[in-house]
Amino acid sequence: MQRKFWLKWLWSLLLVGLLTMLAACQQGAGGGNGAALGDPDFSLVLSKARVELPFGTGQEEVLVQVVAKNGFNGAVSLSLEGVPQGLEVAFNANSVTPQSTQVVTGIGATTLVLGRGSAPSGEYTVKVVGVSGALRREATLHLSIPSSLVPNRVYDFSQGIPSDWTVLDHTGNGGWTTVDECNRNSDYGPLDPIVPPFAIIDSDCLGEVDVDTELRTPPLNLSGYATVRLKFDHYFYFNENEIGDVDVSTDGGNTWINVARFQGEDVGPETHTVDISNIAAGQPNVIIRFRYYDANYDWFWIVDNILIEAQ
CATH class of the missing domain: 2.60.40.10 (Immunoglobulins)
Known part of the structure; x- marks a missing residue:
């Protein structure tokens, strides 16, 4: 008899608790005089x-x-x-x-x-x-x-000239491009180790106009490197007065230091390597440019497979 009493008492207690919880939920949901949860x-x-x-x-x-x-x-x-x-x-x-x-x-x-x-x-x-x-x-x-050109990775122009590179056309007559309009690859190829598409400035194809153009890389952070070498494949096909310069800047392009010059003779197709450690190693804002100038109805310069070897 006593056991039945205690069981009945426990069930009553559980029922009261459940009813209390249900009322609290209803009030919390905005019913009765309970507090609202907040605005929608x-x-x-x-x-x-x-x-x-x-x-x-x-x-x-x-x-x-x-x-x-x-x-x-x-x-x-x-x-x-x-x-x-x-x-x-x-x-x-x-x-x-x-x-x-x-x-x-x-x-x-x-x-x-x-x-x-x-x-x-x-x-x-x-x-x-x-x-x-x-x-x-x-x-x-x-x-x-990230930049399209990073240390120790080749950029081969297979996807054109990236948006973070800069092409400057100082005469307005034509600048660097990846369009081989006059078919130099088929007429002068194979150009091994150069493989199209490549960057080209073609004075002959542009005709009897002055040409002065630059191809600039995006800025490179080389602050963590002690040794830096620039490698690139190219073909400088010479006619008379044109010059192909490779320059390095460590101040965002305000000043330039020449590290390679091509003039007076045909060069390539070849892989060209130049150690630029004394200029670029440890520097946080390095830009490299390929400048072709003093050209008027001359020949062409092709550049491909640019690599910054850094250690």
Whole structure:
């Protein structure tokens, strides 16, 4: 008899507890005189905090989640701020409408697709912005676009002249390109070790006009290296007065030091190596340029397979 009494008492106690918890939940959800959870709102959550877009790679995708709470169920328009010029960006859906209740969180999602495009190398902070009415929420994406030319890796112009290189045409009559318009590869080839596409400036093809043009690499950080050698394959086909210079700058291109000069005779096709350690080793802002000038209806200069050997 005593056992039945205690069991009945325990069941009554459990029932009271369950009823109390249910009442608390109802009040928390906005029923009765309980406290409300808060105003309808949303936040943005990214699947990646950082994205790197090396030269020659494909696209990167970032999942963008719109997390709704407290009964928010409005449409959220998505956009980006701080995007570098030339970067390829697209949302699979520019607007997301998550659904939530007072006690259930809702999630909507879309995919942000990023491509390097012609964006210059550098480190960027991009904001993913969501707006719904007066509400504006942000999430930060750190974006890294490395240089197309890095120490100890050959650049062969198979993908053209990258956007972070610079071509200067001082006369306006024609500059460096990867278009072999006058078919030097077929007429003078094979050009081993040069393989098309390559960088070329062709004075003969441009005709009876003055030519003065530069091909500049992006800045190189060589501060961690004690030995630096520049290697490149080239073919300098000479006619009369034209000059091909290879110069190095350590101050962003304000001043230049000549490390190789081609004039007065045909050179190549060959691999040319020059030790530039005394100029470039330990320097954080090194630019190399290939300058072709004093040309007028002369021949051509081809450059390929540029390598900065650094140790």
